[in-house]
Amino acid sequence: MRSESARSVGLMGMLAHLRIFQSLFIGYIGAGTGSLIIQVVIAAFVGGLFVLKVYWRRITGFFKRGKECEEVEE
């Protein structure tokens, strides 16, 4: 029961991150079902990493700027 709840929470988290397709994948080149499925999984994973990367850069950028200001004041 508990594990089911955990899975449900996990699934809700995934659904919050992933969006339901609103249109079919109409393109003049065949994207490939398997490729689209794995892309959704990979994009969700690397998208999360990307968010962490962006925020990490902002944090380190903030401290670097602060350090630069201190050096200028000195």
Place this chain on the structure above:
Amino acid sequence: MVSNSAGIVPGSFRDPSGFLFRHAGVLYRQVNRVYRDHYEALMGSGLYDDLTGAGLLIPHEDTGLEGPRPDVSLTVIKPEAVPFVSYPYEWCFSQLKDAALATLEIQRRALTFGMCLKDASAYNMQFLRGRPVMIDTLSFERYEEGRPWVAYSQFCRHFLAPLMLMSYEDVRLGQLSRVHIDGIPLDLVASLLPFRTRLKLSSLMHIHMHARSDRRYAHKQVDPERLRGVSPRSFEGLIDNLRTAVNRLRWNPGGTEWADYYGETNYSDAAFEHKSGVVAGFLERLGPERTWDIGANTGVFSRLAAEHGAFTISMDVDPACVEKNYLACSRDGARDVLPLLVDLFNPSPAIGWDLSERMSILERGPAGTVLALALVHHLVISNNVPLDKVARFFSDICRHLIIEFVPKSDSQVQWMLATREDIFTDYDRAGFEEAFGTRFEFLDRVDIKSSDRTVYLMKKR
């Protein structure tokens, strides 16, 4: 109407958004009405200006002409001419890597303007002024939030797969792109890559897991509504991850037989200097617009030709030479030299549908002027091509020829003959002049100091 269907470029038929055609020797692109919405978005959103300003997309003029298919035509544009069309299997490692990074940068910028690439074919990239540029103006479409990147699989097959094979296994595996015109199948790539690539996140995800998913769902119907989309942030993350993966790939053009040629050959400094002066003098006399330097090695004489105003295709069979050549051209800003990997004994053939999608290397001529320096002994002695066939080949592809004859007394030729029978009874100066004299007029001939070699300037009869 400027042309009929006879002017349509044979390889331009896959995308219903438009096609290329030639009229009076000029290349145009008809944009079809079906593509109106996306074309207006490209031009109106600022993306076109951004990409052309950055040198990532070929600029074009709106001509106001009517195309060969006026019934479906929206407009006809005239893209800036690319001096020489080359293909991914003719590029060295760094050329393919730069083209891949340029494609990803285009996709990254497109997203910020609410658009994305609907294809990521390596054939959409060409080298203009030494840098990769996208030539297909119709590769963009409006971005629909939640939709995955439809070109992801194509990008992996056309760029990531050959780059990983070249980097992790063997640089010669890049030639698989010549066999597989729509990119190397990922299951083949997965089977060729070494085991350690399963331990690297980028190759694990984009190649091994990708190939497995392709195989698993190859014959299964999946309701698209059941699939989950890709958020804009995840899309950005995917492009950023691919960029990092490509950026980390390396290939070191170590010392191959030919890459160290100038450093290790018995050519003395004086002989080399004299030969350079002779070739420069011949180029000065000809003032060629276009030169093919065949057997260019690392491109020393290609750059000399470019300095004399010639756009120069610098061909060599050795991937390390082409790599060194390209890196040197990039470093020195030699924008009029295009290094290419070409094996003269098996040159790029015509490939694709009806053998007309991609042209053979010879169809992309004529060369104008050909430089064939320190080459003829390889053709005749290493590969048993008779001298008259060599002369006929050159007379078919050029008007002027600057060619070096290397006699049997030269240590390079002696080394070649050391382990084989000398069956080349007519391979001497007289035999060379007789074979070439039937097809070419000799304009000049200079013996190179401190060597037994001779450089000729010839004009096709």
